Amino acid sequence: MKLDGTALTVFIVLFALVTILGFVAARWRRPASLDTLDEWGLGGRGFGGWVTWFLLGGDLYTAYTFIAVPGAMYAAGAVSGWFAVAYTIMVWPIVFVLMPRLWSVAHKHGYVTPADFVRGRFDSSGLALVVAFTGILALMPYIALQLVGIQSVLQVMGLGAGSSGFVKDLPLVIAFVLLAAYTYTSGLRAPAMIAFVKDALVYIVILVAVIYIPIRLGGYGHIFSAVNTHAHTLAAAAKAKHKPPPFSLIPGHAAYWSYATLALGSAMALFMYPHSVTGVLASGRRNTVRRNTAALPLYTLLLAFIALLGYMAIDSGIKTTNYRLVAPLLFRQMFPSWFAGVGYAAIAIGALVPAAIMSIAAANLFTRNIYREYFRRSASPKEQAQVAKLMSLVVKFGALAFVLGLNTQNAINLQLLGGVWILQTFPSIAIGLFTRWLHRWALIAGWAVAMVYGTVEAYQQSTPTVAHFASSVAKVPLLGQSAYLGLTALVLNLIIAIVGTLVLRVVHPTSAGVDQTSPEDYLVDREDEDAGPDVAVPNRALAG
């Protein structure tokens, strides 16, 4: 693609601004030292309502939103694209119920990761290892998706065009190294601070896009009718070849189960991800997150309109078989160069923030639940912070392997694949917040079988162009309907966990371990102040 000088200049200026912010963030709220996990990995555990709103938004609305969802809408329509809107609505009730309990028990016992909690609750370092391993594994394709987002933008700007090999990937590598460097020095403070810039950019770009582009195209009515025609054309072509229609404006009978399970599975998975938990635990009070669930749907509204960018691309006649380029291509076609540059920057920075938070979360998991548990029991807080910093680098390079090894065209599948894995920790974490009736060994057995089942099934999904991992929807045994693999595997997981628990209670009744938490621990709040509702903790206020 042709190099666009104006757009590139705007992009570089904004990107440089954010990079400087990332390094400056180490001084934000002036901690005495960044050499502990609480400071490096949880930003001091004192974020108030506003920062938490931005941080969770930055956490959850990622390159997934800007690259994967419009791409899926463009390629396949409602079932594999619009479900993301349903899922990001359904997630808030789930957060409302689960997260305050997790916050309280983590606050009481000093847990940093979901695996810390599982270890304390079920008295099992094995189960904690399983949760930590799954968290790190599931984050890799999710971080990879962020890299794909940055890559797409660079590609549309014309960087690296014509060259090959290392030179072609050089811009991505530079962006990546900068990200790794300030995450290393500033920890969670870097993405928390950049999240403000990111959101400002995203809101400006999206507001302009959802008003300006439809006006140019003749309104939403015109867009939807163009998509309807497009769907009929594709369906007729597919019918001639005796294939199912590849695109649906409205889910048909056969897709009800897929649509519902993709939405529900993704909603249940989202807050099992370690980086989402990081965002919750970094908040200052028990109900900060709960109060936020009324305001966070604003991000969902954004997501809905961003999803429609995929339809706008269809209406404006954009033709590509590389679906991840749909949103940047639309910007290029519709916007003047300088504003397209702002749009590209919004997408790239929107990918940096979550990539940083995710790698921090994965690093916390490794340090707390693998390094300290199995290698260095006596690791000092300073040593733990150091290991976490190094691990945040390792994880990012693991993500690179996913970018190179998997098909990135159907980018939404990267996130769904992570979901297949992370959902298998739902019984230990989410159900564990309410009861420890499930036996620790049965939980491990259920997890193991579900992980193998989910991975093998996902591996076997193919399309004419992609040999493996082409889709996350598959026929459910016995049911005869297609559904999200993650949820099918979770049902299998739960059946084994329940049956296993019943058996273990009979054959080995004393093996359940000792719960380190008490029922009251799930309800505690900060007691050190009597301030108003969920504001930042005094003298740790935002401006700090």
Place this chain on the structure above:
Amino acid sequence: MAKTSSPVSRNAPLRFADAPWTYVLTAVMQGAALVALLWVPSYAKATPALGGFPFFYWYTLLWLLINAAMQFGAYQLLVARPRRRRARGARTGVAL
């Protein structure tokens, strides 16, 4: 259920036994959007359209708004209102 920390913390959460009906109500409020959106056959259709949006699309967005309102309401019922009551109780010396 005697908690060691006295007086009753303003931040202590409302327990089910304190206000069962509040709990039931908030549960319904939390569950509404889940049920509505999972019941795909009820809204997988094109008409009636609104502002160019097929029914399927604007109905989903309608639930986005309803759910946001439900979240706000549930927070008020379960967290904010009990806290205000306790604050009043503390000022007037009436234990709750």
